[in-house]
Amino acid sequence: MRPKIPAASKEALTAAQFAPHVSRATWAAGVIYLFGTLVDLGTLWIGQRQPGVQWEFVAVTNTVEAWPRMVLAVGLIYLGLYVGGSVSKGLYRLLGLLMLLLGLLAVAFGGLMALNYLSVSGSLQAESVSLVRSAVVKTEALCALYAVLLIPLGVFALLGPKHKRSS
Secondary structure, rough: OOOOOOOOHOOOOHHHHHHHHHHHHHHHHHHHHHHHHHHHHHHHHHOOOOOOOOHHHHHHHHHHHEEEEEEEEHHHHHHHHHHOOOOOOHHHHHHHHHHHHHHHHHHHHHHHHHHHHHHHHHHOOHHHHHHHHHHHHHHHHHHHHHHHHHHHHHHHHOOOOOOOOOO
C-alpha cells in the first residue's frame, strides 16, 4: 500500500521535477532563436551586401526590425538559466553585456539611419518622400525605444539575479 501524499506536496514535487526540463527547453529555444536571428542578419549584412545608400537604408531598417527577435532570444536564455537555478554569475553578466550592447547598438543604428536619410533625401522623387520619411520615423522611434529599455535592462542583468539565501 502506497502512503497518501497531500495534494499540495504532489504539486510541489511535480513542479520541482518539471523545472529542469522547462529550464533546458527554454534555454535551448533561446539559443536556437538567437542563432537563427544572427544567421539572418549575417546573411543580410555580409551575403547580400551591395554598394549604395539605398541598400544600407533597407539593411538598417531590417536590422532594427529584427531587434525584438534578438531580445526575445536573450530573454529566453536568461529565463531558462533562472528557472534552472543556475548560479553562474559569469553567464548572467555575459547576457547583461549582450543586452547593454544591443541598447548601445540601437543608438548607433539610429544615428546611421539619420545619416542615410540625409544622404538619400535629396535624390528622392516627390511620391516616395512620405514613404521614406515614415520608414525613418519608425526606425528612429524603435531605436529610441530599444535604447531606453535595453540599456537599463543590460545594467540590471549585469548585476545578476538576487537570490535569497535560506537560513
